[in-house]
Amino acid sequence: MSKTQSGILRLESANVLKVVMSDYFKRLKDAEETAGKKIAWCTSVGPAELLYSMGFEVYFPENHGAMLGASKKADKYIPSAVAEGYSPDICSYLTSDIGAFLQNETPLQRSGFEAVPKPDILVYNTNQCHEVADWFSFYARHFDVPILGIHTPLGLNELSDTIINGVAEQFKALVPELEKVSPRKFDMDAFKKSIELSRDACVRWREVLEKAMHRPSPINFFDAAIHMGPIVVMRGTTYALDYYNVLYDELDDRIAKGISSVPNEKYRLYWEGMPLWYQLSNMARLFASLDTCVVASTYCNSWVFDDLDPADPFYSSALAYSKLFIVRSEEVKKEMLQEHLKDYAIDGIIYHDSKTCPRNSNNRFGLQNRLYEETNIPFLEINGDLNDPRCFSEEQSLIAIETFIQQLAEKIYS
Amino acid sequence: MLKLGIDLGSSYTKGVLVNDENQIVDQFVVKTGFDFKRAASRIMTKFEEDYEIATPVYTCGYGRDQVDFEHISNSEIMALSKAVFTKFNKKCAVIDIGGQDTKFIKINQQGQVDKFKMNRKCAAGTGSFLEEIAFRLDISPLEFNTLTDEATEEVRINSYCTVFAISEIIGLIKKGATIANIAVGIYNSIIERCMEMVAADETIIITGGVPEKHPTIVRLFKKKFSKVESPENSQFFAAWGNILLNSQK
The missing domain is CATH 3.30.420.40 (ATPase, nucleotide binding domain)
Structure with missing residues (x-):
């Protein structure tokens, strides 16, 4: 087993992940170069199953945005989007992705692409935010291709049949429009199969994350943020399920052998909000050096669509994609967080207030204080951004995080 | 030793x-x-x-x-909390105004840190805010203290951003506001940024280099809140x- 400098054990499955992701991009490249094959662009919690079932290869600009962040290049690209009239205050996935496009650069050039794969159609769901519609609209104008959207109501408390049926109708309404472009006509059995594969992969992904309930945890948030690639981009295919079976087995093996992700795990944290993509490895090292494992997160748990049901694919798609944390009311979010805090035996919570991602910053309407009053679990708010490093003070955050761990130590050991 | x-x-x-x-x-x-x-x-x-x-x-x-x-x-933050609790031995909120950071710390009855916050990523509410404005007005930052003695009214500075605050001050000067009244506004601006971090009914202990060099800030804090203390030599x-x-x- 290989160790990083911080003593964090590298997951062996990362080698498999590399191949799985590389093959995914090869399929996209093949689709781009082969007549008759089609590429759909989709939002990260959009209707991937439907698209895969109709024969599209599916590309996810958010995945690309995260790649730009992780490669620490977002701030190189954002100014180009700003010059084009996109505010630096809106989603930095959007601004870095469009900026990179305008500069004709992409990390995919390392994988043989000249540019990001050209879309034949763009499909979004506003369940995560409305900015995705504007983001995709840029490319719809540029490539002059159709754009379709599902508009999900937000701030949902109860998931009433009226709401879910309304969303389900929007899913159904995509079909005839997609058929104008798709390689294959809609086939209910193929859709059901894709839904089943997606559901099974999501369940496996959830079980992977739940391995962190073990003390010490065999996996941490910073690993999970990398290993979530297949559940984001390959839901509805066998590839995602196959990969999470491999990762699951490795974590099982770690637990059996008493191997922890962070050496000497003393404190267990919950990460609320987006990752700081450009700080992922630094953060992993920092927490490990503080004997702290970030064992769970809202972000990674957001790709658990275990309500998908092949028996009722449209309704269950609408339900699963509306049940998502980001779609829910503050009250439901609080209950969901409470459950995670209990299940993962959390000592403290970190809220990342991401400057350009308000919908993934859940410390802006007092939720953090209400949750604290009910759980007495301390929390820390750090200011940063998912992709734009200019919004993050490393020194100040370092002091805050170190202090927070000392605060937890004082609380736990006093 | x-x-x-x-x-x-x-x-x-x-x-x-x-x-x-x-x-x-x-x-x-x-x-x-x-x-x-x-x-x-x-x-x-x-x-x-x-x-x-x-x-x-x-x-x-x-x-x-x-x-x-x-x-x-x-x-x-842990060190400051320890010192404050050793000195005052009671539940309190600490506001520490330093050169670059403003910190808010909530200390419980056992002397433990219940919660803490730091200012957002800008100079608002810190010593840098004072220094930058003083530099642009071509006066020593410490002069703000003495200027406030001559103030006749409180001028409000609305801008969070130091650069915008300077533009705002230039606008106020153009409208005839005195530098003494503006100085009070500058101090109140710092206090308002601090108060975003603390509840009004708490015992507030103010520490740091800024209140030590600018006692007017403490005086203005006391005008706004009843339970305010600021120990001597708190920057240490x-x-x-x-x-x-x-x-x-």
Whole structure:
């Protein structure tokens, strides 16, 4: 087993992940170069199953945005989007992705692409935010291709049949429009199969994350943020399920052998909000050096669509994609967080207030204080951004995080 | 042998020497400048002239690990909390206004940190805000203190951003506002940023280099809130608390 400098054990499955992701991009490249094959662009919690079932290869600009962040290049690209009239205050996935496009650069050039794969159609769901519609609209104008959207109501408390049926109708309404472009006509059995594969992969992904309930945890948030690639981009295919079976087995093996992700795990944290993509490895090292494992997160748990049901694919798609944390009311979010805090035996919570991602910053309407009053679990708010490093003070955050761990130590050991 | 605690802050480096009873025997402050090691050495050299100093030295602040001698480092927030609770021995909220950071700390009845916050990523509510405005107005930052004695009314500065605040001040000057009234507005702007972090009914202990050099801030705080205290020499509290934290272990 290989160790990083911080003593964090590298997951062996990362080698498999590399191949799985590389093959995914090869399929996209093949689709781009082969007549008759089609590429759909989709939002990260959009209707991937439907698209895969109709024969599209599916590309996810958010995945690309995260790649730009992780490669620490977002701030190189954002100014180009700003010059084009996109505010630096809106989603930095959007601004870095469009900026990179305008500069004709992409990390995919390392994988043989000249540019990001050209879309034949763009499909979004506003369940995560409305900015995705504007983001995709840029490319719809540029490539002059159709754009379709599902508009999900937000701030949902109860998931009433009226709401879910309304969303389900929007899913159904995509079909005839997609058929104008798709390689294959809609086939209910193929859709059901894709839904089943997606559901099974999501369940496996959830079980992977739940391995962190073990003390010490065999996996941490910073690993999970990398290993979530297949559940984001390959839901509805066998590839995602196959990969999470491999990762699951490795974590099982770690637990059996008493191997922890962070050496000497003393404190267990919950990460609320987006990752700081450009700080992922630094953060992993920092927490490990503080004997702290970030064992769970809202972000990674957001790709658990275990309500998908092949028996009722449209309704269950609408339900699963509306049940998502980001779609829910503050009250439901609080209950969901409470459950995670209990299940993962959390000592403290970190809220990342991401400057350009308000919908993934859940410390802006007092939720953090209400949750604290009910759980007495301390929390820390750090200011940063998912992709734009200019919004993050490393020194100040370092002091805050170190202090927070000392605060937890004082609380736990006093 | 005396124990040495050093708080290596972004603007100033503060050192205190304490005896076996953890009482402060001497203190010294230097500008941090661009070299933490040099600042810490200057503190050490100064004390070594008159005292015998034990090792390790206890450090905190931005430069806590940037020293050339054996040391144990701590979070300055934990250190400051320890010092405040040792001094006041009660549940309270601390507002520490430093050169680059403003910190809010909530201390419970047992002296533990319940919660803390730092200012967002800008100068608003910190000493840098004062320094920048003073520089643009071509006066010494400390002059704001004396100017407020001549104030006849409170002018409001709305802008968070230091640059925008300066533009706003220029606008106020054009409209005939006096520099004395503007000075009160500048202090109140800092106080308002601080109050975003604290509940109104709490006992507030104000510490740090800024309130020490600008007592007007404390006076204005007291006008707005009933339970406000600001101990003398509070800019040395984190350096002192550093030693107190480690004395427990």
